[in-house]
């Protein structure tokens with residue numbers, strides 16, 4: 001399959017000047033004395049995006065995601081390397097498209113459309129779709145500077161998806177729209193995927209990446225540290241977050257490794273996770289049977305106010321459940337020493353399939369992650385009932401029949 | 411990889427099926443730090459529709475913000491015309507016949523040039539919102555300022571024609587085609603300067619103020635309110651050509667030659683009986699001057715595009 005975007009050894013270096021003047025006067029006064037630091041926002045990034053593929057980009061704040069997207073859109077030029085883009089590209093960079101505030105929404109649609117290379121007539125044809133999608137019928141002749149930030153983003157998204165691009169580039173813009181609009185956007189993105197279009201997508205929501213993308217790239221301080229399936233990428237991303245929080249990466253934290261040699265960087269380490277199924281005889285779980293997940297952990301230093309978190313993911317990586325011990329009404333302090341935490345499902349409510357379970361330990365408000373084991377165990381579930389669908393809820397039916405007909409008077 | 415090699419379509423894999431042939435038609439855009447001037451011009455040409463759209467919205471914005479709109483945009487040029495006519499014609503009594511037409515014919519081109527250059531200088535900083543978000547050849551922005559200014563020149567021409575009808579002043583019909591190279595030369599030189607300065611202004615924000623001052627001085631170096639032949643040439647003598655090195659001087663002279671028409675005028679003051687107000691040159695010499703300016707302007711434009719290309723890559727991060 002042909003590549004829609006080829007990113008070839010792209011680097012971007014920003015010069016961060018120490019108080020550089022932006023006027024000729026200042027430049028002349030301090031001629032030749034402006035010192036600067038170089039900031040390598042992107043370091044030799046190379047990857048290809050095949051036509052019809054959806055790529056997610058993950059990374060912490062400042063890791064260079066937006067910079068990379070700007071380079072792909074051609075708003076920034078890479079300092080080194082080059083990017084080849086095949087086909088019409090529509091981009092939604094951080095917080096909306098480029099609109100001219102003093103023009104009306106209508107004029108901005110035309111302006112934006114012609115910047116994306118559409119002729120006037122082509123824009124006429126999609127104009128109503130754009131306005132309809134953005135649900136801005138009554139505001140379309142107002143100046144864009146009077147739009148709310150959500151309306152602004154909606155218009156930008158509506159233009160980008162309705163001009164029929166081959167490649168759609170989206171930078172975290174979905175976060176601003178209200179929930180209904182977000183759902184609409186996701187639906188539209190899915191529709192785009194079905195039409196075989198290429199999408200490059202930055203999101204801080206690991207869930208969105210998992211449910212939308214075919215592959216994902218992880219950036220860290222300008223370097224590409226990994227690329228693979230969304231599940232792998234999310235795992236890598238979470239592990240790197242952990243390292244940044246001071247805990248050792250999961251590989252090192254394997255149960256065999258004696259804690260202590262690696263230094264005392266971590267306060268709490270999850271040593272082992274197992275389920276009632278992996279302990280028991282049968283490798284599969286009968287849907288509706290009780291099920292439990294147990295994590296064995298060791299606390300090196302007393303922690304106030306922490307929780308254990310459990311996540312259950314479906315086969316496509318979609319999040320089915322996330323909760324923590326605080327939400328389940330347990331004490332939130334971790335005393336020194338070894339302990340175990342067990343999450344018990346009195347009856348497993350999901351139908352057949354394979355489910356991945358992640359377990360982690362975080363501070364109560366989630367700002368620090370002490371340890372995280374992404375998809376550490378999985379469970380195969382079989383369902384012998386007749387109902388179809390995802391859930392196997394305890395359910396019964398009752399029926400009364402043959403009663404008199406009562407007419408309600410209005 | 412060299413830009414030339416990169417500009418060629420990606421190698422297609424597999425057989426050349428119908429669908430593949432359609433796919434191959436998709437344009438390949440290369441984002442890299444080096445893009446040749448030729449490629450830039452091709453890109454600009456591809457986006458010409460955007461250029462006309464930018465010009466029309468610019469004009470729309472200019473006169474939508476007030477009821478009298480279009481009229482307002484004519485107030486500033488009308489004001490300068492009025493002041494110059496009052497100061498030089500009435501107070502200083504220069505007594506050129508139809509002095510208003512003489513002034514107007516020079517101002518027409520000068521206004522085109524100066525508003526074009528000064529608005530182009532500011533345009534990229536002013537439109538930071540789109541420059542930071544959307545990719546398109548940024549030169550288009552500077553060109554749209556020049557284009558807008560050209561449209562306003564046409565509006566002013568309409569007023570000038572009205573004046574000429576009222577004053578029963580006819581142009582030199584034979585030389586009328588000379589206005590084409592004159593407009594062309596002005597547009598090209600203004601575009602080149604506008605493109606250069608718009609890029610410079612991103613890095614040196616006071617460039618726009620500086621250019622206002624330079625343009626004010628530049629105005630007095632053009633024979634708009636005075637006569638080159640009767641007032642400058644006698645003093646400079648053999649060095650007159652230096653004066654004509656200012657590209658706007660020959661352009662203003664051309665305009666005056668065509669629109670004002672008279673080279674020698676009879677005065678009404680007792681001291682002088684007549685005066686050689688415009689150079690006694692033939693139409694061909696005007697054509698030669700303007701053609702030289704067109705060629706020089708194209709060279710300058712090439713330089714401007716090259717410099718712009720070097721600076722453009724950092725616009726989005728500097729704004």
Ligand SMILES: Nc1ncnc2c1ncn2[C@@H]1O[C@H](COP(=O)(O)OP(=O)(O)OP(=O)(O)O)[C@@H](O)[C@H]1O
Pocket residue numbers: 014015016039041059060061062063064065066067068726727728
């Ligand atoms: N115009 C600029 N000038 C100087 N440095 C910049 C500029 N734009 C971005 N940077 C720097 O480049 C680095 C990467 O920024 P970028 O915006 O790409 O991060 P990001 O991954 O999108 O972060 P976020 O998750 O917050 O959106 C940051 O350190 C930032 O400070």
Ligand SMILES: [Mg+2]
Pocket residue numbers: 065066067094171
């Ligand atoms: Mg960003």
